[in-house]
Amino acid sequence: MVDNNIFDNNSLSRLIAEKITEEIITGKLKAGDKLIEANYAEEFGTSRAPIREAFYLLAIDGLVERIPRKGSVVKGYSERDIIDLLEIRMMLESLAIERIAELDTPESSLIHMEQLVNKMDLVDGDRLEYAMLNQKFHLGIIEMSKSDIIANMYSRLGLPLLSLQRLSFEWVENINKSLKEHHIILNHLRKKQFDDAKKVLIKHNQKVFNPRGKSQPSIKGFNN
Amino acid sequence: MVDNNIFDNNSLSRLIAEKITEEIITGKLKAGDKLIEANYAEEFGTSRAPIREAFYLLAIDGLVERIPRKGSVVKGYSERDIIDLLEIRMMLESLAIERIAELDTPESSLIHMEQLVNKMDLVDGDRLEYAMLNQKFHLGIIEMSKSDIIANMYSRLGLPLLSLQRLSFEWVENINKSLKEHHIILNHLRKKQFDDAKKVLIKHNQKVFNPRGKSQPSIKGFNN
DNA sequence: ACTTTTATTAATGTATACAATACCAGAACT
DNA sequence: AGTTCTGGTATTGTATACATTAATAAAAGT
Structure with a gap:
């Protein structure tokens, strides 16, 4: 069994999280912007499941805030x-x-x-x-x-x-x-x-x- | 519009996370113990989805470590x-x-x-x-x-x-x-x-x- | 005109099913 | 005996479908 290839960034969710991270850091996404699971699912051609995981990863890094039953937004800092x-x-x-x-x-x-x-x-x-x-x-x-x-x-x-x-x-x-x-x-x-x-x-x-x-x-x- | 009732702890996952938190703090779960999604799903009578979310919440608090494709374990501290x-x-x-x-x-x-x-x-x-x-x-x-x-x-x-x-x-x-x-x-x-x-x-x-x-x-x- | 109600739509929450991967035990081989 | 295959099982990863809730718009009442 050969080891993982370069593209296998330990599952989709990590890859997606990195991509969104980049968008936040470069300013493409701004504080307060709402992140819609379905949109990203379509964008990446996946189901919503890995998107959700990605949002969680971003929440851990403090880049995104998850509000129960409302959604995920790019976190703003005063x-x-x-x-x-x-x-x-x-x-x-x-x-x-x-x-x-x-x-x-x-x-x-x-x-x-x-x-x-x-x-x-x-x-x-x-x-x-x-x-x-x-x-x-x-x-x-x-x-x-x-x-x-x-x-x-x-x-x-x-x-x-x-x-x-x-x-x-x-x-x-x-x-x-x-x-x-x-x-x-x-x-x-x-x-x-x-x-x-x-x-x-x-x-x-x-x-x-x-x-x-x-x-x-x-x-x-x-x-x- | 009346506010949410007492049982609605903002979705299952929060409730489950709290319960597991308690188990860790009281010592029922010890460092290194593996948390199996399916087990908790059965225990709480839910699907695996909210369990997963709960694990993430625990990871944010530093109580659980998530290892991609392997699972979640109670985090130990040296x-x-x-x-x-x-x-x-x-x-x-x-x-x-x-x-x-x-x-x-x-x-x-x-x-x-x-x-x-x-x-x-x-x-x-x-x-x-x-x-x-x-x-x-x-x-x-x-x-x-x-x-x-x-x-x-x-x-x-x-x-x-x-x-x-x-x-x-x-x-x-x-x-x-x-x-x-x-x-x-x-x-x-x-x-x-x-x-x-x-x-x-x-x-x-x-x-x-x-x-x-x-x-x-x-x-x-x-x-x- | 303004508020409240009601229906419609959009989005998240949860359940189920299947796929891919990791884990483990036993067989086969050296 | 030890190591490498091999298969089967357990567990996570992903997809799809439905349920529930929130946001929006339209309608009704004042």
């Missing part, structure tokens, strides 16, 4: 929500660094992170591309901690933030500072100056969001 | 996992107190919490009962923060910890100190001494885990 998400993300990353300090991080991980940061230096103007790489950087720190719990918690924050950062970046002003800080954090990690790494990381996170007065859209198609 | 869970819980509660400090907490909330703590004083020997009340206390702090995000994150931690606390309480030794601290935290909140509340809370949480007999792979030595 300004307050985003502040809390960022705060919690920072806490998790701080904790991750504490955990990293207790381990020997293999050279390969550090190299991987450095490659990532170098790639970010070269991005020129594509917000989505930058947001994706940035996400990978933060995720990389989480993974270095080798803590399933932290990683699990983080996954609930990461994607919603990714879908928002694209919009709310103060692109021009902060990008250069942000890039430099990534390098600094990595250097501290390499030199095992974990307290310093933490300090820079905390500052780094505190500067990410500049609220701009956008409020949460209401959900269309529902009678609230 | 000692390291528990340390991380507790650490994150502490962080979230700390953050919650910061948020509380920014609000006017209504008197009714404080009274509610005080009633809870008083009830805890009276519990005599029933670990599960105490663990449940303790859970409500911690949850109460989260709710006072009025942050959906914090509450959402917390729900992923709370139930797994609840299912573990019952087993590993160092009942006699620490219970009195723990009780006192609850009162102290509440008093600080009432007097708007939020920094003090936070400090006590952090200490309260840090004492929770005492890995003493490292030989034991289980969750021994975990209390609060």
Whole structure:
């Protein structure tokens, strides 16, 4: 028995969930948009069953909200929500660094992170591309901690933030500072100056969001 | 139009999920136990569809792990996992107190919490009962923060910890100190001494885990 | 005109049936 | 004995059909 081929992404539902995730992150689907099972079933040429599963997977990642007997909508986050998400993300990353300090991080991980940061230096103007790489950087720190719990918690924050950062970046002003800080954090990690790494990381996170007065859209198609 | 009756717990799946949650928390179901859709379908006299949904709800709360094409099992947590869970819980509660400090907490909330703590004083020997009340206390702090995000994150931690606390309480030794601290935290909140509340809370949480007999792979030595 | 009622339609919830896959025990082979 | 086939069974994955509920529109009453 040969192993699964490339297309078998562990069942349809995962594949569909990934596709919808992409649509949310790229902004094709916006907060409040209603997701209709039948529509997607037709679009993907399947029955509603795997679509439902996909919606659940998305709900776990915090991208979709399921309202019993009403349906599934793309979850919206208020300004307050985003502040809390960022705060919690920072806490998790701080904790991750504490955990990293207790381990020997293999050279390969550090190299991987450095490659990532170098790639970010070269991005020129594509917000989505930058947001994706940035996400990978933060995720990389989480993974270095080798803590399933932290990683699990983080996954609930990461994607919603990714879908928002694209919009709310103060692109021009902060990008250069942000890039430099990534390098600094990595250097501290390499030199095992974990307290310093933490300090820079905390500052780094505190500067990410500049609220701009956008409020949460209401959900269309529902009678609230 | 009269509102839904008491039995309509917003669809079967929620009800089933609650029931299974109870079985996990009370220890009837143990980590690693496999959950078979068909079995539960028969037990509840339904088809497999709502059972599946229930499993997903449990997965969101971190009580069950879904492995594609294999099934659902009661999720187990290692000692390291528990340390991380507790650490994150502490962080979230700390953050919650910061948020509380920014609000006017209504008197009714404080009274509610005080009633809870008083009830805890009276519990005599029933670990599960105490663990449940303790859970409500911690949850109460989260709710006072009025942050959906914090509450959402917390729900992923709370139930797994609840299912573990019952087993590993160092009942006699620490219970009195723990009780006192609850009162102290509440008093600080009432007097708007939020920094003090936070400090006590952090200490309260840090004492929770005492890995003493490292030989034991289980969750021994975990209390609060 | 405005609200309430009623019918129609759309969408989710649940049940049943079948398909694909994983699991397991026993046979065949080395 | 141990390993690899092989078949049968258990269990999840998907499809289809129907039931129930929510959203929409039209009709009736005030």
